[in-house]
Amino acid sequence: MLLRHTSTEMKERSALTVNPAKTCQPIGAMYAALGVHGCLPHSHGSQGCYAYHRSALTRHFKEPVVAATSAFTEGASVFGGQANLVQAIDNIFSVYNPDVIAVHTTCLSETIGDDVPQIFAKAKADGKVPDGKFLFHANTPSYVGSHVTGFASTTKAMVDYFAETNGHKTKTINLIPGYVEPSDMAEIRRIAETMGISTIMFPDTSKVLNGPLTGKYKMFPEGGVTVEELKQSGNSKGTIALGRTASLPAARALDAKCKVPCEILGLPLGLHGTDSFVDTLRRMAGVNVPDALNLERGQLVDSISDWHQYLYGKRVAIVGDPDQVLALTRFLVSLDMRPVHIVTGSPAGKKYVKSLQEAVAEVPEEVNIKVPGDMFLFHQWIKNDPVDLIIGNTYAKYIAKDEDIPLVRHGFPIYDRLGHSYFSTMGYRGALRLMEKLLDAILDRKDRDADDITMELVM
Amino acid sequence: MATGANKKPAEVRLDRQDPEKIKARLLAKYPPKVARKRAKQIVVNKVSADGEVPVISSNVRTVPGLMGQRGCCYAGCKGVVLGPTRDIINITHGPIGCGYYSWLTRRNQTDPDSSADGHNYIPYCFSTDMQDQEIIFGGEKKLKQAIQEAYDNFKPKAIAVFSTCPVGLIGDDVHAVCREMKAKLGINVFGFSCEGYKGVSQSAGHHIANNGIFKHVVGLDDTVKEGNYRINLLGEYNIGGDAFEIERLFERCGITLVSSYSGNASIDAFANSHTADLNLIMCHRSINYVAEMMETKFGVPWIKVNFIGAAATAKSLRKIAQYFDEQELTDIVEQVIAEEMPAVEAACADVRPRTEGKRAMLFVGGSRAHHYQELFAELGMKTLSAGYEFGHRDDYEGRKVLPDIKVDADSRNIEEMEITPDPERFKPRISEAKKAELEAKGLQFSAYDGMMTEMPDGTMVIDDLSQYETDQLIKMFKPDIFCAGIKEKYTVQKHGIPLKQLHSYDYGGPYAGFKGAINFYKEIDRMVSSRAWQYMRAPWQEHPELSATYAWE
Numbered sequence A: 001m002l003l004r005h006t007s008t009e010m011k012e013r014s015a016l017t018v019n020p021a022k023t024c025q026p027i028g029a030m031y032a033a034l035g036v037h038g039c040l041p042h043s044h045g046s047q048g049c050y051a052y053h054r055s056a057l058t059r060h061f062k063e064p065v066v067a068a069t070s071a072f073t074e075g076a077s078v079f080g081g082q083a084n085l086v087q088a089i090d091n092i093f094s095v096y097n098p099d100v101i102a103v104h105t106t107c108l109s110e111t112i113g114d115d116v117p118q119i120f121a122k123a124k125a126d127g128k129v130p131d132g133k134f135l136f137h138a139n140t141p142s143y144v145g146s147h148v149t150g151f152a153s154t155t156k157a158m159v160d161y162f163a164e165t166n167g168h169k170t171k172t173i174n175l176i177p178g179y180v181e182p183s184d185m186a187e188i189r190r191i192a193e194t195m196g197i198s199t200i201m202f203p204d205t206s207k208v209l210n211g212p213l214t215g216k217y218k219m220f221p222e223g224g225v226t227v228e229e230l231k232q233s234g235n236s237k238g239t240i241a242l243g244r245t246a247s248l249p250a251a252r253a254l255d256a257k258c259k260v261p262c263e264i265l266g267l268p269l270g271l272h273g274t275d276s277f278v279d280t281l282r283r284m285a286g287v288n289v290p291d292a293l294n295l296e297r298g299q300l301v302d303s304i305s306d307w308h309q310y311l312y313g314k315r316v317a318i319v320g321d322p323d324q325v326l327a328l329t330r331f332l333v334s335l336d337m338r339p340v341h342i343v344t345g346s347p348a349g350k351k352y353v354k355s356l357q358e359a360v361a362e363v364p365e366e367v368n369i370k371v372p373g374d375m376f377l378f379h380q381w382i383k384n385d386p387v388d389l390i391i392g393n394t395y396a397k398y399i400a401k402d403e404d405i406p407l408v409r410h411g412f413p414i415y416d417r418l419g420h421s422y423f424s425t426m427g428y429r430g431a432l433r434l435m436e437k438l439l440d441a442i443l444d445r446k447d448r449d450a451d452d453i454t455m456e457l458v459m
Numbered sequence B: 001m002a003t004g005a006n007k008k009p010a011e012v013r014l015d016r017q018d019p020e021k022i023k024a025r026l027l028a029k030y031p032p033k034v035a036r037k038r039a040k041q042i043v044v045n046k047v048s049a050d051g052e053v054p055v056i057s058s059n060v061r062t063v064p065g066l067m068g069q070r071g072c073c074y075a076g077c078k079g080v081v082l083g084p085t086r087d088i089i090n091i092t093h094g095p096i097g098c099g100y101y102s103w104l105t106r107r108n109q110t111d112p113d114s115s116a117d118g119h120n121y122i123p124y125c126f127s128t129d130m131q132d133q134e135i136i137f138g139g140e141k142k143l144k145q146a147i148q149e150a151y152d153n154f155k156p157k158a159i160a161v162f163s164t165c166p167v168g169l170i171g172d173d174v175h176a177v178c179r180e181m182k183a184k185l186g187i188n189v190f191g192f193s194c195e196g197y198k199g200v201s202q203s204a205g206h207h208i209a210n211n212g213i214f215k216h217v218v219g220l221d222d223t224v225k226e227g228n229y230r231i232n233l234l235g236e237y238n239i240g241g242d243a244f245e246i247e248r249l250f251e252r253c254g255i256t257l258v259s260s261y262s263g264n265a266s267i268d269a270f271a272n273s274h275t276a277d278l279n280l281i282m283c284h285r286s287i288n289y290v291a292e293m294m295e296t297k298f299g300v301p302w303i304k305v306n307f308i309g310a311a312a313t314a315k316s317l318r319k320i321a322q323y324f325d326e327q328e329l330t331d332i333v334e335q336v337i338a339e340e341m342p343a344v345e346a347a348c349a350d351v352r353p354r355t356e357g358k359r360a361m362l363f364v365g366g367s368r369a370h371h372y373q374e375l376f377a378e379l380g381m382k383t384l385s386a387g388y389e390f391g392h393r394d395d396y397e398g399r400k401v402l403p404d405i406k407v408d409a410d411s412r413n414i415e416e417m418e419i420t421p422d423p424e425r426f427k428p429r430i431s432e433a434k435k436a437e438l439e440a441k442g443l444q445f446s447a448y449d450g451m452m453t454e455m456p457d458g459t460m461v462i463d464d465l466s467q468y469e470t471d472q473l474i475k476m477f478k479p480d481i482f483c484a485g486i487k488e489k490y491t492v493q494k495h496g497i498p499l500k501q502l503h504s505y506d507y508g509g510p511y512a513g514f515k516g517a518i519n520f521y522k523e524i525d526r527m528v529s530s531r532a533w534q535y536m537r538a539p540w541q542e543h544p545e546l547s548a549t550y551a552w553e
């Protein structure tokens, strides 16, 4: 047994987190910043955080994840990190020459109380920021929120620092994709493009964290939203924010700053999630939904009806980030599956819990929900009340193996499988892929467990 | 010393290039202050006739913004040294991230069923997940409660607490909490003030971990484990199963492993490790402090070993035999080497046609950049350049420079423990006369000659390599393989050059001992011969002309 000390006996815990289902703000900040073209994320703190964040993102994407650090020592921790950050900015522009540096704080610099905008002013006054180069920052103390909060704050900082308006609205629609994979961002944009809509998406990590192997290393790859586009986002006709926890702050900020109206939706994951995205796009842009998308939708519905018998009534445990978990829950319920244990690691608020409860209202049994919880609790629930399938990140494989339950990997981090950065789970196509994964897991298990008499050729 | 006083024309070439020119190119783009600092950390090696090597600046602060490889003190303490021990509940006191990232990512294998109680907490991550109210009002109460909950849920025999950056700033007295909970629960509870900002790298954390284990665990149990030739293996963390392979060899030779630090280790073994008769040090950087303290307090001598590389493994086994100086052991060791080597030699001969003459670069850790040069040499490969992420001068130049190392502000805040001989338990394991006799025969005690003394003249030794320098080295040399860690892996591979991770072994291994050497030969053969690197250009990029004749007839 891997998790041999996890017992069925549930004891109250108020202080000890065991096997967390979330991590810290700066990694989300780093991920979001990589979705800006020519941007070098910078961690303002000791070098340990940056090393951990780069390592974790690298393990997930199997791609270069570049970022810099202020490399605090004890001195900086006592006297403040201004000198370190000014020096870092100078060195970064001299040596690596990015277009933008995106600074995020860490628990250390936050506890010290470093004032990043003031340090930026100092760096500019000292001539350390060349013309045409940009700085922006987000406060990302990890003793608040989670990696999703860090992502949300950095996305919002893009608006705070860059969005402008000249009073003339364009036909463009802003898309804020949420904490999703590069493949998902590409798919979300493709859907809008299929509808003939011009978009600005931020952040956009596609072609940054799923780049090609060509023999030439580019520190700043092709992808990412440009600063120019971020400026323009203030003139867009509207904004669609996907995922409340990851995308709402930026959308609201843009509305407040540049009067760009916004719609806050769930992630376009699954049939209904995608329906609501496409329908909102259609209305906001004033376009018709093209046949190509109707076809994709129809194929998804067709497959749902074809395979319903294997999904119906299956009991599932889901652990992950709030926006993903909510969308997944809705999708599973729409397939007549039964999410019965649901945990998010990140805090997400009462409103969120209510949405989750509504999503499972029709599940014909009691559903355990914990927001925020940890994977130890999640495992204990599974031990006490086993399920047919687990959906979670790579860490969930320890539970899946111990309990001998099939696992579908979804979310962050996925350290041990190919696919997530290339094949999206968003949109109708993505829903089809997700269904394929669910069915593969369920049917592989069915085949494995079938005896010689009941083995089926056709399913 | 560092640079020759009078400039001689460079005769030494490195891969047909002038290493001094390469160094100048590495520094050219840096702002002057940075260039001056880095110039002392980039050294063209030269070993004098009497074994002197140039001075290299190391264990100094990383330049902000330069993008280096290093992690933090916490990572060195909790991640590296204490992490591999299976039966301590390691609670990270701090916000969630630090504990999260050090959860299972270092691949320390362990065999819980080799302890009677079967405890194994390695697959778990424990954190106090500090929130803002603790940052404001202090986290001691939550920590106390967390220790209580760890005890209630798991009933461990020991709990250790690791402080992260904010903890030091808000001033939680972690040690007082641990003392209180130790008294209350009746199990060993101890803390480490290993805040990430201490020191300049993981190295500070190693030192703090060594101090803590020595203070709180070593010597708690005087039971003498039965067996002949009783040794401890220090600085071997069982990544990818390395320790298992070394244990296999010890077993074959009849050598009794009392405790390992800390691969496949148990806290119970630490507690009576002072009863061993010899300490073997693998990774000098991370663990020499425990060996030194154990020698002073209990009289256990130490020797440096290296089980990376088949020849080095044989040499290390022979050193152990030499120390115990008994015919029986010497015979078994020779027999084991004789039995193990044919398979190693066959594997090596098989891959050598494809690896011979290939060129490697190694930038990793505090010992592996040195040790792995052995394996590359066995493959007929040349090391062009190497350096440590967090080594000190003694790891580069040898322990003879220890008296010359200045203690700077960043090292001063790491406690140097005052150790004196234990009034009852100090017992020199060998007499001075015997020691002198063995030394005369070539067995060196408390000695490590460092990496540079074994590297050819003209090779480039670079401390705390930056991303920029990595890129430049690759462009200038196009090495056949580059060794570093996960953060560097894909920045290097995008150039079309394979990177072997020498922290995590790319999830392979073991590479230690004889079987490990075979694994490594095969792995390097795979990597330098992989077809993948041939596919980077499409046919139409190779031959873009449109007027090509159709060739299907």
Ligand code: SF4
Pocket (backbone or CB within 6 Å): A024, A025, A026, A048, A049, A052, A105, A106, A107, A108, A142, B094, B095, B096, B097, B098, B099, B164, B165, B166
């Ligand atoms: S200190 Fe904070 S930012 Fe750094 S790794 Fe830990 S939780 Fe994350």
Ligand code: SF4
Pocket (backbone or CB within 6 Å): A046, A047, A048, A049, A050, A052, A106, A107, A108, B072, B073, B074, B075, B098, B163, B164, B165, B166, B194, B195, B196, B197
């Ligand atoms: S906060 Fe400090 S202890 Fe934690 S990872 Fe960062 S540098 Fe290390």
